[in-house]
Amino acid sequence: MRTYLVGGAVRDKLLGIPVRERDWVVVGATVEEMLRRKYVQVGKDFPVFLHPDTHEEYALARTERKTGPGYKGFEVNASPQVTLDEDLQRRDLTVNSIALDEQGTLFDPYGGQADIEARVLRHVSPAFREDPLRVLRVARFAARFANFGFRVADETVLLMKKIVESGELEHLVAERVWRELETALKEQAPVVFVKVLRHCNALKIILPEVDNLFGVPQPEKYHPEIDTGVHTLMCVEQATRLSDDPVVRYATLIHDVGKGVTPESKWPSHHGHEKFGLSLQKDITTRLRVPNEYAQLARLVCEYHTHMHRLRELRPSTLLSLLESLDGFRRPERIQQFLLACEADAKGRTGLEQRPYPQKEMLMAALRAAAAVDVGALLKDRPKPEHDVKSFVRQKRMAAIQAQRGSAEPDANTGEH
Numbered sequence: 526m527r528t529y530l531v532g533g534a535v536r537d538k539l540l541g542i543p544v545r546e547r548d549w550v551v552v553g554a555t556v557e558e559m560l561r562r563k564y565v566q567v568g569k570d571f572p573v574f575l576h577p578d579t580h581e582e583y584a585l586a587r588t589e590r591k592t593g594p595g596y597k598g599f600e601v602n603a604s605p606q607v608t609l610d611e612d613l614q615r616r617d618l619t620v621n622s623i624a625l626d627e628q629g630t631l632f633d634p635y636g637g638q639a640d641i642e643a644r645v646l647r648h649v650s651p652a653f654r655e656d657p658l659r660v661l662r663v664a665r666f667a668a669r670f671a672n673f674g675f676r677v678a679d680e681t682v683l684l685m686k687k688i689v690e691s692g693e694l695e696h697l698v699a700e701r702v703w704r705e706l707e708t709a710l711k712e713q714a715p716v717v718f719v720k721v722l723r724h725c726n727a728l729k730i731i732l733p734e735v736d737n738l739f740g741v742p743q744p745e746k747y748h749p750e751i752d753t754g755v756h757t758l759m760c761v762e763q764a765t766r767l768s769d770d771p772v773v774r775y776a777t778l779i780h781d782v783g784k785g786v787t788p789e790s791k792w793p794s795h796h797g798h799e800k801f802g803l804s805l806q807k808d809i810t811t812r813l814r815v816p817n818e819y820a821q822l823a824r825l826v827c828e829y830h831t832h833m834h835r836l837r838e839l840r841p842s843t844l845l846s847l848l849e850s851l852d853g854f855r856r857p858e859r860i861q862q863f864l865l866a867c868e869a870d871a872k873g874r875t876g877l878e879q880r881p882y883p884q885k886e887m888l889m890a891a892l893r894a895a896a897a898v899d900v901g902a903l904l905k906d907r908p909k910p911e912h913d914v915k916s917f918v919r920q921k922r923m924a925a926i927q928a929q930r931g932s933a934e935p936d937a938n939t940g941e942h
């Protein structure tokens with residue numbers, strides 16, 4: 526029985542970056558032998574074990590053969606005769622198919638080191654096709670390693686296109702797709718994830734609502750970049766610059782999806798895109814089983830980003846309603862997330878990337894003023910106790926916002942949609 530370090534740990538070591546997780550492959554062993562050595566079996570579909578002390582993952586070397594569509598359609602051979610080479614061959618990318626033995630010798634039959642040096646993400650063999658999720662994985666690795674200058678090999682893009690054409694992506698279960706998308710949103714350049722998916726035609730399967738934005742014009746006055754898809758990518762770049770929070774980045778990515786269904790006759794205007802966007806976001810949430818935290822912020826940004834940009838034109842009552850919709854009195858952290866996504870939208874425009882976003886401070890000032898209203902004291906002293914409490918408190922808060930605004934300096938106009 527021989528064990529080798531494989532996968533991301535070897536890749537990251539060679540790239541000179543911290544190793545996140547260590548995975549091992551075991552050659553020449555049986556399940557019984559592993560159990561005898563007190564490894565704990567965890568894999569249901571193939572023999573994977575946890576080391577009794579380190580709890581790191583040890584998988585028996587295996588080959589896989591696809592027998593049908595979907596995640597489960599696999600025939601796995603993990604007999605002790607399976608060689609290291611065979612195990613490396615069934616893996617996704619050459620950079621992930623390098624093994625390191627206990628003496629520090631590298632086994633690299635598929636040119637992973639050369640590809641790390643050349644900064645290329647290249648599939649190992651035609652077996653890449655056997656797991657369509659790899660299309661998303663490649664896009665995610667491209668997003669993670671964009672700053673290293675990695676690109677996807679032309680032949681891998683071709684293969685990814687073929688996988689998309691075959692319809693296999695449609696068999697992916699929602700959880701696996703969402704996990705890739707969420708991980709990609711945490712990477713250094715999530716925008717690259719979207720671009721790679723689009724380049725191999727996978728975006729229209731995974732997020733058709735975003736794909737539809739390409740080719741849709743917006744008014745040049747507010748959007749010098751014109752194309753809504755290009756704007757969306759620019760917004761994601763801004764969101765990445767402004768925040769590490771994947772929830773903010775996700776809300777930014779899908780804030781304008783409503784513009785994808787504006788009838789062409791109405792272009793370049795997108796009146797009502799917030800409402801159409803909400804309905805499309807609902808489809809995304811259901812299809813990908815998007816967690817609440819993500820779906821909720823995305824909804825708020827979709828519905829209220831234009832309010833936010835026109836903040837100084839809003840009546841105090843509308844401004845207060847906005848604060849209430851954001852649940853701003855109880856959840857100040859969500860307001861911050863909302864503001865970051867709105868700022869990313871305002872700056873995700875050609876030539877306007879550096880402009881200030883004073884609306885952010887204006888909303889916070891209004892929130893502080895409204896929150897400073899001492900509801901308890903007011904309720905005690907209220908002239909007519911039979912008054913509707915809610916509207917009484919609202920009136921006081923509106924007055925506080927009005928007073929705060931009266932004292933505020935007027936800002937340069939940056940209104941748009």
Ligand code: CTP
Binds near residue numbers: 532
């Ligand atoms: N692997 C694969 N195909 C998949 C999933 C995994 O070939 N669909 C292989 C790759 O060799 C990969 C290894 O299993 O390197 C471990 O998978 P995983 O932990 O998902 O990825 P890592 O490459 O280790 O990357 P990370 O740094 O994200 O853990």
